[in-house]
Amino acid sequence: MNLSISDLIYIILALPVIFSLISATNLLPKDGLHWLNRITATVVFVVLVQLVLNFDVNSPYRDEYLYLDALSVWMLLIIGTLYLAFAWTSKAYLDRDTNKRYGYLRRFGRLEGRFYALSHMFVWIMLGVVVVNNLGLMWVAIEATTLVSALLVAFKFTRTSLEAAWKYVMVCTVGICLALLGTILVYYIQLTCVGNTNPLDWLYLAQHVDNIDTGMAKLAFCFLFVGYGTKIGLAPMHAWLPDAHSEAPALTSGLLSGALCICAIYALIRNMIILLPAIGVDFVSGLCLFFGLFTVAMAVPFVLVQRDVKRMLAYSSMENFGLMMAALGFFVPMAAQAMLLHMFNHALVKYSLFYTAGTIMEEFGTKNMMRIHGMMSQTPRTALFWLLGIVGILGMPPFGIFFSKFFIVFGFFQSEHPWLGILMLVLLAGMLIGILYHVMRMFGGQSKRKHAIELFGVVDSLTLAGLLLFSCVASAGLGQIDVLNTLLQHAAQIVLGGVY
Numbered sequence: 001m002n003l004s005i006s007d008l009i010y011i012i013l014a015l016p017v018i019f020s021l022i023s024a025t026n027l028l029p030k031d032g033l034h035w036l037n038r039i040t041a042t043v044v045f046v047v048l049v050q051l052v053l054n055f056d057v058n059s060p061y062r063d064e065y066l067y068l069d070a071l072s073v074w075m076l077l078i079i080g081t082l083y084l085a086f087a088w089t090s091k092a093y094l095d096r097d098t099n100k101r102y103g104y105l106r107r108f109g110r111l112e113g114r115f116y117a118l119s120h121m122f123v124w125i126m127l128g129v130v131v132v133n134n135l136g137l138m139w140v141a142i143e144a145t146t147l148v149s150a151l152l153v154a155f156k157f158t159r160t161s162l163e164a165a166w167k168y169v170m171v172c173t174v175g176i177c178l179a180l181l182g183t184i185l186v187y188y189i190q191l192t193c194v195g196n197t198n199p200l201d202w203l204y205l206a207q208h209v210d211n212i213d214t215g216m217a218k219l220a221f222c223f224l225f226v227g228y229g230t231k232i233g234l235a236p237m238h239a240w241l242p243d244a245h246s247e248a249p250a251l252t253s254g255l256l257s258g259a260l261c262i263c264a265i266y267a268l269i270r271n272m273i274i275l276l277p278a279i280g281v282d283f284v285s286g287l288c289l290f291f292g293l294f295t296v297a298m299a300v301p302f303v304l305v306q307r308d309v310k311r312m313l314a315y316s317s318m319e320n321f322g323l324m325m326a327a328l329g330f331f332v333p334m335a336a337q338a339m340l341l342h343m344f345n346h347a348l349v350k351y352s353l354f355y356t357a358g359t360i361m362e363e364f365g366t367k368n369m370m371r372i373h374g375m376m377s378q379t380p381r382t383a384l385f386w387l388l389g390i391v392g393i394l395g396m397p398p399f400g401i402f403f404s405k406f407f408i409v410f411g412f413f414q415s416e417h418p419w420l421g422i423l424m425l426v427l428l429a430g431m432l433i434g435i436l437y438h439v440m441r442m443f444g445g446q447s448k449r450k451h452a453i454e455l456f457g458v459v460d461s462l463t464l465a466g467l468l469l470f471s472c473v474a475s476a477g478l479g480q481i482d483v484l485n486t487l488l489q490h491a492a493q494i495v496l497g498g499v500y
Contacts, residue, residue, distance in 0.1 A: 005061045008051040009068065009131065012076070015044050016083075016124035024117035034091040037116055041087030048080040052483060057490040067133030067203055070490035074340055075130040075266050077487075078347050079259045081470070083123050085351055086251055088463045090116070093251055093355070096362050096455055115155065115249070122148045122255065129263045135200040138267050139176070139183050142231060145260055146172045152252040153244045164243035171240040175230025179267075182223030186274065189216055205274045212278035221279055224271045225287055231264035233321050234291050235298035242302070245314035246367070250358025253310060257317045257354065258347030265324060265343070269495055276497050281331050288329025289420065295322030296427045303434035309357045309367050312438060313350065316393055319431050320346045326424065327408045328495070335411030336492035341475060342404035346393075348471040349401060352464045353389040356382060359455050360442075369438050373445035381456040383443060385464055390439050392468060394432050399468065400475030 003011075019040040023033055052073060055061075060069035094112055125148060129141040146169065154165035187200055189212055198204040230237035245253045272284060299318040306312045320342065327339035361367045363379050375383040392399035395406070405428075412421025478485050 003050070005051065005055065005068065006063065008047050008054070009061070009066060011047050012044055012051070012080075013124065013127060013131070015040050016120040016127070020117045020120040020124065023113045023120070026113035028113070030112055033112055033116060034094075037090060037120075038087045040120070041083050045080050045084040048076060052077060052487065055487075057486055062133065062203070065133060065137070066131050068131055069494060070487050071266070071269070071340075071494040072130050074344075074487055074491040075262070076127065078262065078344050079123065079126050079130070081467075082255060082258050082347055082351055085348075085463055085467055086119065086123070086255060089355055089460045090119075090251055092455075092457050092460045093249070093358065096359075097249070111155075115152075118148055118152050118155075119251070119255070122152065122252075123259075126255075126259050126263050130266055133201055133203055135183050135186060135202050135205075135271065138202075138270065139180055142179070142228070142264060142267055143173075143176050145263065146176060146231075149244075149248075149252065149256060149260065153248040155249055155252070156247065158247075161247040164240075164247035168240040168244040171237070172231055175227045175237060177227070178223050178230070179227025182220045182225075182227055182271070185216065185220035185223065186271065189213070189220065202270050202274060209274060210277075212275070214278050217275045217278035218283060221272070221275045221284070222287075224268060225291075228264045228268040228271075229291065232261050232268075232325070233295075233318055234325060235295040235318065235322075238295065238298070238318055241318065242311045242314040245317070245354075246308050246310040250310075250354050250361075253313075253358075254351035254354040257314070257350045261317070261321060262324075262343045262347065265321075265328075269328070273494070273497055285329040285331060288325045289417070292322045292324070292326030292329060293420065293424065293427070295319070295325065296424065296431070300427055300430040300434065303431055304437075306434075306438065307368050307370055309360060309369050309372070309438075310354065312369070312435065313353055313357060316353075316431070316435065317346075317350060319428070320350075320393075323405065323408050323424075326420075327411055330411045330415040330417075331496060332411060332415055333489075333492055333496065334407055334414065336495045337488055338404050338407035338411060340488055340491050340495070341478070342401065342408060345400035345404050345471045345475060348467040349389055349392040349399065352385065352467050353393060355460070355464060356385045356389055360386065363453075363455050369442055372442045374443075376443045377446075379454050379456075381454055381461065385456065385461070386439070387443070388468055389464075390435060392471065394435060395428070398472050398476060400471035403475040403478075 019036060055073055057070040060067065125141055125144045129138060132138050132141060150165045150169045153168055154161050190205055190209060193209045193212060233241040245256060248256060276284060296319050299315040303312055303315045324339050324342055327335045359382055363382060364372045392401055395401045409421055409424060412424060474484060
C-alpha cells in the first residue's frame with residue numbers, strides 16, 4: 001500500500017496520542033502495556049523511515065497547519081530514533097525502578113500507565129514542534145513540552161525531584177514568556193510589512209516580509225534568543241538543566257537532553273531565518289559565538305567538582321549545546337552540517353549515557369560518584385556501556401561525535417576565528433579531563449557498598465549497542481548513505497537562510 005506524505009505524517013502524529021490515552025486508563029495488564037508501548041514506537045519509526053525514503057527534499061509538504069522540509073525531517077529522524085530507544089528500554093528500567101529491593105519508585109504501585117501516558121504525550125508534542133508551520137503554534141508546543149516534562153521530572157515525588165520540577169517550570173516559563181514577547185514583536189513586524197495575511201506563518205514571512213525595521217528586528221531576535229536559549233540550556237539561563245536532568249527518571253533525562261533542547265534550537269532557527277535579512281549575519285553570529293563559548297566555559301568547572309553522576313552528564317549536555325550554538329554562528333555550510341550531525345550524534349550517545357547512569361544508580365544505591373568503585377570487576381556489562389558512552393560523548397574515534405566535533409572546531413578556523421577555536425579546544429580538553437577523572441575512579445578500586453546484581457538485560461543492551469553503532473555508521477559513512485547525505489545538505493542550506 002502506497003501512502004502519501006500526508007498519510008505518513010498523520011500516522012506518526014496519531015499513534016503516540018492513541019497509546020497515551022490507552023495507557024492513562026491503566027486498564028491493560030503490565031505486560032500488555034509494555035508490549036503495546038514497544039509496538040507503537042516501532043510502527044512510528046517504521047513509518048518515519050518510509051517518510052524519509054519517500055520525501056523529496058526539493059518539494060516540501062505543506063497543508064493548512066503542517067509543513068515538512070529537509071530540516072523538519074532531520075529533526076523527526078532524531079526524535080523518532082530516541083522514541084524507539086525509549087520504547088525498547090523502558091520495560092527493563094521500570095521493572096528495576098519499581099523493584100521492592102532496590103528500585104527508586106518502589107513506594108508506589110501502577111506507575112507504568114501514568115509514566116507511559118506522560119512520556120508518549122511528551123514525544124508527541126516534540127513531534128508537533130517540528131512539523132507545525134506557524135510560529136505561534138510552535139511557541140505553544142514548546143510551552144506544552146515544559147508542562148508535560150515537568151510532571152516527568154517530578155515523577156519520583158521526592159523533595160529534591162519536586163524542587164527540581166519547580167525550578168524547571170519557573171525558569172523555563174520566564175524564558176518562554178520572553179520568547180512569546182519576541183513572537184509578538186515578529187507579528188507586529190508582519191502587520192507593518194504585509195498585513196495580517198497568514199498570521200505568523202513562518203514560511204510566508206520568510207518569503208514576503210521585506211524592509212523590516214532593523215531596530216525592531218534586533219529587539220525581537222534578542223527576546224527570542226534569550227527565551228528559547230533558556231529552553232536550550234545556554235548559560236547563564238541554564239539553572240534548571242542540571243537539577244532537572246539529575247532528578248528526572250533516566251529515560252526522561254535522555255529525552256530531555258537528546259530531543260527537547262534541540263527542538264528549542266529548531267524554533268530559534270525558524271525565527272532566525274525570518275529576521276536574518278534585517279539584523280544581519282554579524283549580529284546573529286556574535287550572539288551565537290559568545291553564548292556558545294560562554295556555555296561551554298560555564299560547564300567545565302562544574303564538571304571538575306561534580307559528585308552527582310547525572311549532573312555530570314547534564315553539564316556535558318551544556319558543553320554540546322554550546323558547541324551547536326557556536327557552529328550556528330559560523331554561517332558556513334560545513335559548520336551548519338556539522339551542527340545538525342552533532343544534534344543527531346549527541347542525542348543517541350547521551351540517551352545511552354543517561355540510561356546507563358540510571359542503571360549504575362540502581363546497582364550501587366547512590367548517584368554520588370565518589371562512592372562508586374570497582375565497576376569493571378563487579379558490573380562489567382554496565383561498565384562496558386558506560387565506557388563506550390563516555391568515549392563517544394568526549395568525541396573520540398570511531399564514534400560519531402568525533403566527526404561532528406571535529407568539523408565544528410574546524411569551523412572556527414574556516415570562518416576566521418582561530419583564537420576562538422584555540423579557546424574552544426582548551427575548554428574541550430578541560431571537559432575531557434574532568435569527565436575522565438570521575439569515570440576512571442568509578443572503574444577501579446574496590447566498592448565499599450553492597451551492590452545489586454548486574455542489571456543490564458539483553459534487550460536494553462542490544463538497544464544501546466544499536467544507538468552507538470548507528471551513530472558511528474551514520475557519521476563515518478555519511479557520504480555513502482545518499483538519503484541521509486542529501487537530507488543533511490538541504491537541511492544545512494535551510495539553516496543558513498534558504499527557504500524551500
